[in-house]
Amino acid sequence: MQGQDSNPTAGDDHRLAVRRIQRLSLHLTPIPRSLCDSDELQMLRCSRGTPKLVVETSNLSDYMRGKNREIQERIYEYFNSKPELQTPLEISKDDHRELCMRQLVGLVREAGIRPFRYVVDEPAKYFAVLEAVGSVDMSLGIKTGVQYSLWGGSVVNLGTKKHRDKYYDGIDSLEYPGCFAMTELHHGSNVQGLQTTATFDPLANEFIINTPNDGAIKWWIGNAAVHGKFATVFAKLLLPTHDIKGVSDMGVHAFIVPIRDLKTHQTLPGVEIHDCGQKVGLNGVDNGALKFSSVRIPRDNLLNRFGDVSRDGKYTSSLPTKNKRFAAMLGELVGGRVGLAYSSVGVLKISTTIAIRYSLLRQQFGPPKQPEISILDYQSHQHKLMPMLASTYAFHFATVHLVDNYSEMKRSHDEELIADVHVLSAGLKAYVTSYTAKALSICREACGGHGYAAVNRFGILRNDHDIFQTFEGDNTVLLQQVAADLLKQYKEKFQGGRFTVTWNYLRESMNAYLSQPNPVTARWESEDHLRDPKFQLDAFRYRTSRLLQSVAVRLRKHSKTLGGFGAWNRCLNHLLTLAESHIESVILSKFIEAVEICPDENSRAALKLVCDLYALDRIWKDIGTYRNVDYVAPNKAKAIHKLTEYLSFQVRNIARELVDTFDLPDHVTKAPIAMKSEAYSHYTQYVGF
Incomplete structure (x- = not known):
């Protein structure tokens, strides 16, 4: 409304507010941030009610x-x-x-x-x-x-x-409680660097499991300290030879090692078990440390799907190299990452439900001589929680897609799908768990002092979830795996190679994404354009393509003087940003697909609103990248910001329905401040009133 109604009279206030809402698609002017009198407050309530979606x-x-x-x-x-x-x-x-x-x-x-x-x-x-x-x-x-x-x-x-x-x-019956003994004191993410050994003794037809030094002690092993009776131990398989070396290292393999007697539960000879002690969270899990001194196990205890040792000590495998065997072994273990990503979204659903229900309940301040208003009516609170709610929905559909792909991979054993699930599980696990960890702190803050009460769960959820960022692969390491795969695919693009499933968008239109931005499109700022899924997805993919091309150039340049490892380290932050950008593109594409195929019209409209908020909020948070390459002109950037704020306002209007959709009963959310009714009564009863 530049140059128009710049100095409205007091009598024009109502007309101006109504016009701003009705003509949002033309000029994207936000709802007034300062509401000083009762008439303006009533106008906000009316405007909030008029466009509200019906959500079943x-x-x-x-x-x-x-x-x-x-x-x-x-x-x-x-x-x-x-x-x-x-x-x-x-x-x-x-x-x-x-x-x-x-x-x-x-x-x-x-x-x-x-x-x-x-x-x-x-x-x-x-x-x-x-x-x-x-x-x-x-x-x-x-x-x-x-x-x-x-x-x-x-x-x-x-x-x-x-x-x-x-x-x-x-x-299945829990008669055999067990452990997964991969991580060592000195080695976690670098599994190929594990030092525990399993040496074959052909005379006894046994493997001898040894911890050669304290750095090789198996550490943080769940179920080990108290309950476990078996452990899958990952160790270097050593075969005796007749040459000067004396042994041949066949790489890391997995072995079933009994650690406690099935009847007496006593620790078995040669096995030393210690308790890792109190942790920041998850203290219901008995993490322990395992050390092995010449522990003998039958040859049949080698988990031999990808490599076997015969009675006379000969090694056989359907896979030709140590690296291929290692990759196949780890590929079968991606289910842990899939589960963590999926479960992390569950934690995010609980925390957003608690924070949003309380924010709708809690009233604080308001216009003079008027009732106090909900703290979720404040723009600052909407800015904290509504994009988070949108992200929760986005992550839900992305992890459902991951689970579907994983299920199909287990059924079909398709090589292309195996590669896709490996990279996607690494990226989603890293991205989602990092986001949830930060979101838990924001939710606690959004609930003020009551969020600090243990009974309202944020502290417990935050402490228990925090380690999700580390186990099943440190998030920084997992994002590097994603970046490495992107670079591999980038190289193969120019050599006629095949793309994995999540790379279809680059195969089909990478040249278009890397072309010079259209100066006309860069200035389009209508609501219809900004809420067009094609614009949103193109923006995400353009950013990924730019990052990929630029980091490839930088790596080539630095590798000439620093070598491959040095160049990678020099560009590491760039590589991590690339991986996150790619994962965000996948998340958005799956959200858009979920909106399009939703059979219920009202549900589809609600999901479209939430999806638009997720996309535009992410674009706005990285608006500097788009501005630096003239992908978005200044006025368009301003329009994105204004529309993001307005969409947060609209999502706030259906926030209660959106969290109720998670269908979490009160006895699951548990927090008194998140109860669907009489929350304060539950809270006061808890402390004894």
Whole structure:
């Protein structure tokens, strides 16, 4: 409205406010930020009510939660009916560990939920189980994952029929609680650098497991300190030779090593176990350290899907090199990353639900002589929470896509899909868990002093979730894997190679994304244009393509003087930004697809609004990149900012329905300030009034 109504009279206030809303698509002027009198406040309330979408939470929830809703509700109902299995706020480490084991036993033996049966055949259902039990107690979610994803998954994915026949039933029933002993004191992310050894003794037909130095002690091993009876131990497979070296290193392999007696539970000879002690969070999981001194195991305890040793000590494998065997082994273990990404979204749903419900409830300040208004009516609060709510929805659809791809990969064993899932699981796990970790602190802050009360869960959720950024691959390392794959695909593009699934957009139109920005398009600022999925996706992909091309040039330049490793380190921050940009492009594309195929019209309209907020908020947060290359002109940047604020305002109007769609019962969210009704009454009763 430049040059028009620049000095409206007081009597024009109503007309001006109405015109601003009605003509938003033309000039994108935001709702006035300063509301000083009762008439203006009433206008805000009216304007907020007029465009509000009708959201049928049951329809939208059915669309989002899908066919695995029933098993999650069974889990919620079981634990709600068992007060003795609910984790109290104040509990010692040792008591928490025992409770966590009782929770898992109750889930499996009493509630009849058998997660191991879904690990291979129905992965989507398995990840739904993990999300649900993690909502009950995150320690329970991790302990479940250790037993079935890691220990059990290593047996069925890295072993052969003889291993499944021997161990499957015991793992399924919890008769064989086990560990996943990969990480060492000196080595975590660099798995190929592990130092534990497994030397074959052909005379005894056994492997000898040894910890050669303290740096090779297996560390942070879940289930080891108290409950585990077996461990899948990752070690260098050494075969005796007749040359001067004496042994041949065949690379890292996995071995089943008993660590405690099945009947007495006593630690077995040669195995030394110590408790890693109190942690920042997840103290229901008994992390321990394992050291092996000449522990002998039968040759059959080698998990031999990708490499085997015969009775006379000869090594055979269907894969020709150590690196290919290693890649195949790790490729079978990506389920842990898939589960963490999926579960992290579950944590984000809980935290946003608590923060938004409380922000709708809490009233503070307002115009003189008028009722106080909800703190979610403040633009600053909307700025904190509404893009976060949009991101929660975006991550939901992205991780559902990841789970679907993982399930198809397990069924088909398609090589292209295996490569795609490996990179996508690394990227989504890193991106989503980092975002959720930051979001938890923002949610705590958004709830003020009441967010600091342990009963309202933010501290517990934050501490328990924090390690998601580290295990199953440190996030910085995982993002480098994504960047390395992008560069590999970039190189193959110019050599006629094939692209993996998530690279289709670069295969199809990379040249267009790298061309000079259209000076006309750069100035388009209508609402229809900015809310067009093609503009949004093009902007995300343009940024990724620019980052990829520029980092490739930089790496070539620096490698001449610094070598490959030095050049990579010099460009590391650039590479991490590239990986995050690519993952954001995938997230947005999957959100757009989910909007388009949503069968219910009202739900589709709500999802479109949320998707637009996610896309434009991300573009605005990196607006400097787009401005630096003239992809977005100054007025268009301003229009993006204004529309982002207005979309946050519109999402606020349906925020209650959007969090209700997550369908989390009060006994799952638990926080008194997040109760659907009489929240303050629950809170005061908790402290004794």
